[in-house]
Amino acid sequence: MKEISCKLLVIGAGPGGYVCAIRAGQLGIDTVIVEAGRPGGTCLNVGCIPSKALIHAAEEFEKVSHMAGGKSPLGISLAPPSLDLAKTVAWKDAIISRLTSGVAGLLKKAKVKTVQGWATFRDGKTVAVETETGTQVIRAETVVIATGSAPVELPFLPFGGPVISSTEALALSAVPGKLAVVGGGYIGLELGIAFAKLGAEVTVVEALPRVLAQYDAELTRPVVKRLAELGIEVLTGAKAKGLASEGQAGKGQAGKGDALLVETSDGKNARVAADKILVTVGRKPLTEGFGLEQIDLDRAGKFIRIDDQCRTSMRGIFAIGDVTGEPMLAHRAMAQGEMVAEIVAGHKRSWDKRSIPAICFTDPELVTAGLSPEEAKALGGEIKIGLFPFAANGRAMTKLGEEGFVRVVARADNHLVLGIQAVGQGVSELSAAFGLALEMGARLEDIAGTIHAHPTQGEGFQEAALKALGHALHV
Numbered sequence: 411m412k413e414i415s416c417k418l419l420v421i422g423a424g425p426g427g428y429v430c431a432i433r434a435g436q437l438g439i440d441t442v443i444v445e446a447g448r449p450g451g452t453c454l455n456v457g458c459i460p461s462k463a464l465i466h467a468a469e470e471f472e473k474v475s476h477m478a479g480g481k482s483p484l485g486i487s488l489a490p491p492s493l494d495l496a497k498t499v500a501w502k503d504a505i506i507s508r509l510t511s512g513v514a515g516l517l518k519k520a521k522v523k524t525v526q527g528w529a530t531f532r533d534g535k536t537v538a539v540e541t542e543t544g545t546q547v548i549r550a551e552t553v554v555i556a557t558g559s560a561p562v563e564l565p566f567l568p569f570g571g572p573v574i575s576s577t578e579a580l581a582l583s584a585v586p587g588k589l590a591v592v593g594g595g596y597i598g599l600e601l602g603i604a605f606a607k608l609g610a611e612v613t614v615v616e617a618l619p620r621v622l623a624q625y626d627a628e629l630t631r632p633v634v635k636r637l638a639e640l641g642i643e644v645l646t647g648a649k650a651k652g653l654a655s656e657g658q659a660g661k662g663q664a665g666k667g668d669a670l671l672v673e674t675s676d677g678k679n680a681r682v683a684a685d686k687i688l689v690t691v692g693r694k695p696l697t698e699g700f701g702l703e704q705i706d707l708d709r710a711g712k713f714i715r716i717d718d719q720c721r722t723s724m725r726g727i728f729a730i731g732d733v734t735g736e737p738m739l740a741h742r743a744m745a746q747g748e749m750v751a752e753i754v755a756g757h758k759r760s761w762d763k764r765s766i767p768a769i770c771f772t773d774p775e776l777v778t779a780g781l782s783p784e785e786a787k788a789l790g791g792e793i794k795i796g797l798f799p800f801a802a803n804g805r806a807m808t809k810l811g812e813e814g815f816v817r818v819v820a821r822a823d824n825h826l827v828l829g830i831q832a833v834g835q836g837v838s839e840l841s842a843a844f845g846l847a848l849e850m851g852a853r854l855e856d857i858a859g860t861i862h863a864h865p866t867q868g869e870g871f872q873e874a875a876l877k878a879l880g881h882a883l884h885v
């Protein structure tokens with residue numbers, strides 16, 4: 411097969427890689443992208459988008475089930491609904507197909523050449539791609555590694571049979587009767603809540619003393635309360651130990667009467683009956699299996715070490731996205747990808763972002779941007795905090811969404827906003843306003859002085875800033 415030579419080669423077409431390639435193409439750079447699976451990577455195929463589709467379907471199902479139970483204060487009553495999960499999954503797959511073919515079309519429009527297959531480094535400027543029709547060698551002046559990440563497997567709970575990762579959880583054809591979720595981080599809780607709403611009996615096993623432990627307790631309290639309302643049992647300070655199957659017990663085999671073995675917080679052994687055990691204990695960067703050892707890049711722990719331009723320790727090789735570290739989020743990968751394309755085109759760019767907002771699409775949703783109160787206090791200066799509860803927000807009341815709040819953290823001396831957090835129904839959409847405020851260097855007066863449309867939950871943001879200034883109007 412004839413060798414390909416190009417200016418820029420991108421390995422991996424997840425959100426980091428495909429955005430990098432599209433932007434490079436727009437800038438007239440001769441670009442090739444290699445992808446072993448489908449365009450869109452983890453995010454479009456088995457991550458952000460399919461999980462949000464499942465969460466939406468679960469919310470709708472729970473809403474109508476609630477109404478059918480005669481418990482709706484809205485005065486709506488219905489016959490009990492039924493669910494065809496296979497149909498839900500087919501709907502979700504159709505969304506993925508639309509998006510992945512959309513990405514393929516955008517790459518084509520930007521004149522990026524796509525090579526389908528697994529890439530392996532031969533040296534710092536050459537990769538060999540195993541395609542359906544043979545080995546394709548590609549030489550490039552500059553290479554971007556955007557290989558992403560994979561779910562972490564527990565050695566005593568290997569994936570297979572009843573033990574599943576988020577990927578399998580998003581493709582189940584029936585709702586498991588009993589679901590054990592190992593790991594109470596955002597992925598475990600998003601999926602655990604969705605399956606509970608779809609009718610599964612869910613138990614979350616978390617080794618730390620709290621779920622969503624990277625967020626402060628005030629912020630996660632409404633989520634913890636809702637977990638209890640949904641009947642989700644949460645075992646904190648508990649360690650998963652392995653799988654116990656009755657009958658054909660064995661590694662990764664589904665057996666009648668499967669159970670998760672757990673050491674509870676008081677040191678006792680317990681069995682959590684489970685038809686499926688979803689392991690969501692984190693993700694690891696994909697740094698193996700593609701000849702990275704040939705080029706011996708510096709590492710930062712398990713990640714590839716990068717500088718503020720996403721350059722690795724080898725000249726001409728950049729790395730972006732999950733393979734480069736936390737936060738492992740699609741929008742960080744995209745922003746890095748865009749920046750690297752512009753650097754390759756000769757633009758003066760470096761990483762100067764003030765915040766990477768993070769969202770847990772739990773119920774209620776949770777958003778953080780910038781510094782938490784604790785992180786802001788650790789800077790040493792005095793800070794001001796303004797918190798506005800949705801219980802005092804008209805729009806939230808009309809949506810039965812009074813649980814939660816918006817919280818603004820600012821410097822006390824000049825009122826520069828350092829961080830913004832919110833928890834509540836639908837607050838994910840407020841993340842745009844939070845990110846913009848931090849990026850523009852807003853002060854409390856800027857937010858308080860901006861007219862926010864009424865009635866919206868966004869008014870909670872304005873009121874939180876007013877509260878920090880000492881003159882909130884509606885609390």
Ligand SMILES: Cc1cc2nc3c(=O)[nH]c(=O)nc-3n(C[C@H](O)[C@H](O)[C@H](O)COP(=O)(O)OP(=O)(O)OC[C@H]3O[C@@H](n4cnc5c(N)ncnc54)[C@H](O)[C@@H]3O)c2cc1C
Pocket residue numbers: 421422423424425426427444445446447448450451452453454456457458459461527528529530556557558559576597696699700730731732733738739740741743771
């Ligand atoms: C269940 C779940 C829910 C999530 N929800 C969210 C969310 O709501 N918001 C959010 O921001 N993030 C979310 N994430 C995280 C998000 O998916 C990742 O941060 C994002 O996909 C990282 O993008 P990336 O480009 O670095 O890598 P990836 O998306 O992982 O893409 C890497 C691509 O590289 C390809 N590849 C790897 N090695 C090779 C090779 N040698 N040759 C050829 N191709 C190769 C892979 O096939 C893959 O397609 C979620 C993840 C999961 C699992």
